[in-house]
Amino acid sequence: MRLALLGCGTVGSEVVRLLHEQAADLTARIGAPLEITGIAVRRLGRDRGDLPVDPGLFTTDALGLVKRDDVDVVVEVVGGIEPARGWLVEALRAGKSVVTANKALLAEDGPALHDAAAEGGGDLYYEASVAGAIPLLRPLRESLHGDRINRVTGIVNGTTNFILSAMDATGAGFAEALEEATELGYAEADPTADVEGFDAAAKAAILASLAFHTRVGAADVHREGITEVTAADVASAKAMGCTIKLLCIAARGADAGGRETVSVRVHPAMIPLSHPLASVGDAFNAVFVEAEAAGPLMFYGRGAGGAPTASAVLGDVVAVSRNRLAGVRSASESAYADLPVRPMGEALTRYHVSLDVADRPGVLAAVAGVFARHDVSIATVRQGPAGGGAAGRGEDADLVIVTHVAPDAALAATVRELRGLDIVRSVASVLRVEGGL
Template sequence: MANNQAATTYGHGKGIGATVGIALLGMGTVGAEVFRLINENANDFEQRIGGPVAVRGIAVSDTSKERPGVPAELLTTDAHALINRDDVDVVVEVIGGIDYPRELVLAALRAGKSVVTANKALVAAHADELAAAANAAGVDLFFEAAVAAAIPVVGMLRRSLAGDKIQRISGIVNGTTNFILDAMETTGASYEDALAEATRLGYAEADPTADVEGHDAASKAAILASLGFYTRVTFDDVHCEGISKITAEDIEAADRAGYSIKLLAICERLTAADGTESVNARVHPTLVPKDHPLASVNKSYNAIFVEAEAAGSLMFYGNGAGGNPTASAVLGDLVGASRNKVHGGRAPEDNTYAHLPIASFGEVETRYHIDMEVADRTGVLAAISNVFAEFGVSLRTVRQEDRGETARLIVVTHAARESVLADIVEHLSGLDDVHAVNSVIRLDN
């Protein structure tokens, strides 16, 4: 199609057969894979786009570093100069971080270049600013790879479910934490040992804080909530708890009760008694029933469960991290952005028309699984039950394990407001007969 035809004007695009110039910002694991696949699949991309793509340059921090297969003349440390070249149409940002990538992406959009980014932290923190710049310039801003790598959830929310009303999005969106929790469940390993194994295998970074404390998942939750509920949700709006306090004993207790512990990103549309709606997004360890599809997601895989008014329940599953899956999502966006450059037009833009208020975490209804060390004597259970009764919360199950002079007491509550349940835990901690509240883990409703 494109190879043997002269450039043909189509709409406001460059025309069929025109070359789309690409600037690649970053040459780490993902950037290197993107560059390799662009070259290996050049003919296929040309047919899909309507014209060839050509990498005009690659911005890196050190041009002297050995990069097999990458022509030295493509490398530059001047990202701004590369972005502003007349022969660059699409900028691919795979650097990571926030401040410097924000500077570059805004410069690209304002220069009339479409942008493809895999940077979830950037999108979660500055989506409004980036979207406004893209709209002002009439160019595309794509970020499929920012949420779950090759799992096409962004496109699904932007296009496939755009005619539906989404009620809830929940999922496992961080492969490192899922690998750790799965290893703890299947092998009985401690958190520390499972983290060490994840590090050895390359699933965890040398500094795993962003993963294990839930920050990575919170950025993705902000993006999912913004897309699903047509309301801007930022990283700072997301309640965030990680998995570093989960113990092998927690995993064992959950397993005996018929649950798996997963770090879930949960985005919900909340409806008050008077019909008013709000949005909440949160990330925390969650007890998931063994018969729920999310409980069976193992190793470093990701899965996102969407509940929509007309479509019902949908689940998207796959490898949500790594160079190849992330590069696949980046290239899918690159094809879309390049096709629009050739043929004209734009992809659906972010739409936050709903402007729903962000509900505080305390307003969310949850259930608690509370593990306590208590005195083993008559009346202790009654005293604990009275605390729940005072706050109007009923207990679903109670299990006690004798340990000589003390007992392990595990209670599971019925649904109640998060703020109320948090107050209950505080009161339980103040009882003389409660020696310790070992853990508090929420159950998925």
């Protein structure tokens, strides 16, 4: 089986190394040897150390490489939308199989890739696009095909999980935790894609598409990052027996009219320490799947890094190579359900609202009245002196309210009205609560 490798950075180099080190085993598993026929890179003169590969295989002409007749499988680990989209569509339409780790492209234009694969008759595999080495997408795509999945909740970004775990463990603020993550190599020089939730949103779209047999794109995902999470939020979560995680949540459910829909969102949320995801620390990933027949399933492991991602890439290479030798292709995209995506305002969730209020009689009743006007039921209330100091009447007080489940739009409207009350000095923080308390 002849491979064209697009990209030879952190992941691509590990793919080359593993292909070399495990050549005999891979040949036995597939039934034929794997041979790299070309490697497309941006710069030919870059020092690649002792990479076990013939320097003559490198080229800067990626499109020319994927068009070659002596290529059976194209492996793409470059990332980004363009020019990767053009290369992969060309390869798929020509009947080549494609293995990609490109979550951004799949979330942005996955349907175009699936259509091109159907047109050319090749396979499109992308296990490495979500949660690194964790076997996750193929179980959703194949193993659970006989079941009905109702909800997928996951920690799918290692950078943000490291930051939030550090804040929880040390009491540090966001900026300090981000600085530590950068120093240790967990965060990029520009961490925007991670800390603002773009990376997790792309992965959420892929998970929802597979779980609910519906085409879901990045634009369908409600996205919020973790930059506004404070040390005080983390402390408040601890006081409730919770921790804060950046979650991707994809859920199936009925809208107000009874029509079946899906809701897909990414945002920081408090979860109780009893939840399986609460103990996932450091830069690890985990995804919690709730299926009707199988029940709750947990997938856990390293979600990023050269070697873990390369492991997932090679698993896909073995699968598509076996299919080509057998003259078959995998099941095509399953989007038969075609469920509408529910707007975030209709998503059912809970809020944790921290208020700085005037410390005088009638304040709690006034605040409770705002929640009642928007049909939001209050689950718990905790009141104390401003700043958590010693008890005793002062000018201000802290009021922490946790709601029952309500439409997100009603909760958001409640917070907007609270911000306009004279008795509310400030809305210190608003966080969603998931997982039940």
